[in-house]
Amino acid sequence: MYDxxxxxxxxxxxxxxxxxxxxxxxxxxxxxxxxxxRHPDTRLKLAAAIDQGTAEATRQSPVVQSLWMxxxxxxAAAVPVLPFAFFALATARVVSLSVTLVLLVGLGIGRSVIGxxxxxPTVIExxxxxxxxxxxxxxxGTLIS
Numbered sequence: 001m002y003d004x005x006x007x008x009x010x011x012x013x014x015x016x017x018x019x020x021x022x023x024x025x026x027x028x029x030x031x032x033x034x035x036x037x038r039h040p041d042t043r044l045k046l047a048a049a050i051d052q053g054t055a056e057a058t059r060q061s062p063v064v065q066s067l068w069m070x071x072x073x074x075x076a077a078a079v080p081v082l083p084f085a086f087f088a089l090a091t092a093r094v095v096s097l098s099v100t101l102v103l104l105v106g107l108g109i110g111r112s113v114i115g116x117x118x119x120x121p122t123v124i125e126x127x128x129x130x131x132x133x134x135x136x137x138x139x140x141g142t143l144i145s
Contacts, residue, residue, distance in 0.1 A: 104130050
Protein backbone atom coordinates (compact mmCIF):
# COMPACT_ATOMS: atom_id res chain seq x y z
CA MET A 1 0.00 0.00 0.00
CA TYR A 2 2.70 2.51 1.03
CA ASP A 3 6.02 3.01 -0.71
CA UNK A 4 8.44 2.47 2.17
CA UNK A 5 11.43 3.37 0.01
CA UNK A 6 10.24 6.98 -0.29
CA UNK A 7 11.36 9.48 2.36
CA UNK A 8 8.97 9.52 5.32
CA UNK A 9 8.02 13.15 4.70
CA UNK A 10 6.64 12.31 1.24
CA UNK A 11 4.45 9.39 2.31
CA UNK A 12 0.84 9.82 1.37
CA UNK A 13 -2.09 7.45 1.27
CA UNK A 14 -3.01 5.72 -1.98
CA UNK A 15 -5.33 7.63 -4.35
CA UNK A 16 -8.33 5.62 -3.16
CA UNK A 17 -7.84 6.93 0.40
CA UNK A 18 -7.16 10.59 -0.32
CA UNK A 19 -9.60 13.09 1.13
CA UNK A 20 -12.74 14.06 -0.71
CA UNK A 21 -12.74 17.88 -1.04
CA UNK A 22 -16.53 17.95 -0.51
CA UNK A 23 -16.24 16.51 3.01
CA UNK A 24 -15.60 18.91 5.91
CA UNK A 25 -13.09 17.63 8.45
CA UNK A 26 -13.53 18.58 12.12
CA UNK A 27 -10.76 20.65 13.71
CA UNK A 28 -9.73 17.77 15.99
CA UNK A 29 -8.92 15.56 13.04
CA UNK A 30 -6.90 18.33 11.41
CA UNK A 31 -4.93 18.76 14.66
CA UNK A 32 -4.32 15.02 14.86
CA UNK A 33 -3.23 14.91 11.23
CA UNK A 34 -0.91 17.84 11.85
CA UNK A 35 0.61 16.16 14.93
CA UNK A 36 1.16 12.89 13.10
CA UNK A 37 2.55 14.83 10.14
CA ARG A 38 5.29 16.23 12.37
CA HIS A 39 6.40 12.66 13.20
CA PRO A 40 6.75 10.79 9.90
CA ASP A 41 7.95 7.56 11.50
CA THR A 42 4.82 7.44 13.64
CA ARG A 43 2.67 8.05 10.57
CA LEU A 44 4.30 5.09 8.82
CA LYS A 45 3.88 2.80 11.86
CA LEU A 46 0.27 3.85 12.30
CA ALA A 47 -0.51 3.30 8.63
CA ALA A 48 1.13 -0.14 8.70
CA ALA A 49 -0.78 -1.12 11.86
CA ILE A 50 -4.08 -0.09 10.32
CA ASP A 51 -3.37 -1.82 6.99
CA GLN A 52 -2.27 -5.05 8.67
CA GLY A 53 -5.06 -4.98 11.22
CA THR A 54 -2.65 -5.22 14.15
CA ALA A 55 -4.29 -2.26 15.88
CA GLU A 56 -7.51 -4.26 16.20
CA ALA A 57 -5.78 -7.46 17.31
CA THR A 58 -4.50 -5.91 20.54
CA ARG A 59 -7.93 -4.81 21.72
CA GLN A 60 -9.78 -6.90 24.25
CA SER A 61 -13.47 -7.11 24.76
CA PRO A 62 -14.84 -4.65 27.33
CA VAL A 63 -16.40 -7.63 29.11
CA VAL A 64 -12.99 -9.31 29.47
CA GLN A 65 -11.43 -6.07 30.71
CA SER A 66 -14.29 -5.58 33.20
CA LEU A 67 -13.93 -9.12 34.52
CA TRP A 68 -10.17 -8.69 35.00
CA MET A 69 -10.81 -5.42 36.82
CA UNK A 70 -13.40 -7.11 39.05
CA UNK A 71 -11.05 -9.97 39.95
CA UNK A 72 -8.12 -7.66 40.72
CA UNK A 73 -10.29 -5.32 42.82
CA UNK A 74 -11.71 -8.27 44.71
CA UNK A 75 -8.20 -9.59 45.41
CA ALA A 76 -6.92 -6.16 46.44
CA ALA A 77 -9.84 -5.66 48.82
CA ALA A 78 -9.58 -9.15 50.32
CA VAL A 79 -5.86 -9.08 51.13
CA PRO A 80 -6.00 -6.75 54.15
CA VAL A 81 -9.32 -8.21 55.40
CA LEU A 82 -8.63 -11.97 55.27
CA PRO A 83 -6.23 -12.10 58.26
CA PHE A 84 -9.11 -10.98 60.50
CA ALA A 85 -11.02 -14.12 59.52
CA PHE A 86 -8.18 -16.43 60.55
CA PHE A 87 -6.36 -14.76 63.47
CA ALA A 88 -7.12 -13.05 66.75
CA LEU A 89 -7.59 -9.27 66.46
CA ALA A 90 -4.11 -8.25 67.67
CA THR A 91 -2.36 -10.82 65.43
CA ALA A 92 -4.63 -10.02 62.48
CA ARG A 93 -3.65 -6.34 62.60
CA VAL A 94 0.05 -7.16 62.39
CA VAL A 95 -0.45 -9.79 59.66
CA SER A 96 -2.74 -7.47 57.66
CA LEU A 97 -0.30 -4.55 57.80
CA SER A 98 2.68 -6.79 57.01
CA VAL A 99 1.06 -8.47 54.01
CA THR A 100 -0.21 -5.12 52.72
CA LEU A 101 3.25 -3.57 53.08
CA VAL A 102 4.88 -6.49 51.23
CA LEU A 103 2.35 -6.16 48.40
CA LEU A 104 2.86 -2.38 48.22
CA VAL A 105 6.62 -2.91 47.97
CA GLY A 106 5.99 -5.41 45.17
CA LEU A 107 3.72 -2.89 43.45
CA GLY A 108 6.39 -0.20 43.78
CA ILE A 109 9.01 -2.50 42.27
CA GLY A 110 6.64 -3.33 39.42
CA ARG A 111 6.01 0.38 38.82
CA SER A 112 9.74 1.04 38.73
CA VAL A 113 10.32 -1.73 36.19
CA ILE A 114 7.47 -0.62 33.94
CA GLY A 115 8.38 3.07 34.23
CA UNK A 116 12.12 2.37 33.96
CA UNK A 117 12.73 4.31 37.17
CA UNK A 118 14.90 3.66 40.20
CA UNK A 119 13.28 1.12 42.52
CA UNK A 120 13.79 2.65 45.97
CA PRO A 121 12.22 6.08 45.32
CA THR A 122 9.32 4.45 43.48
CA VAL A 123 8.68 1.99 46.33
CA ILE A 124 8.81 4.81 48.88
CA GLU A 125 6.42 6.87 46.75
CA UNK A 126 3.99 3.95 46.48
CA UNK A 127 4.01 3.26 50.22
CA UNK A 128 3.61 6.99 51.01
CA UNK A 129 0.62 7.29 48.68
CA UNK A 130 -1.00 4.30 50.41
CA UNK A 131 -0.24 5.82 53.83
CA UNK A 132 -1.75 9.14 52.76
CA UNK A 133 -4.87 7.35 51.50
CA UNK A 134 -5.10 5.51 54.82
CA UNK A 135 -4.77 8.76 56.78
CA UNK A 136 -7.43 10.40 54.63
CA UNK A 137 -9.75 7.45 55.15
CA UNK A 138 -9.22 7.59 58.90
CA UNK A 139 -9.82 11.35 58.95
CA UNK A 140 -13.06 11.07 56.98
CA GLY A 141 -14.19 8.15 59.13
CA THR A 142 -13.48 10.13 62.29
CA LEU A 143 -15.36 13.17 60.99
CA ILE A 144 -18.39 11.09 60.01
CA SER A 145 -18.67 9.14 63.26
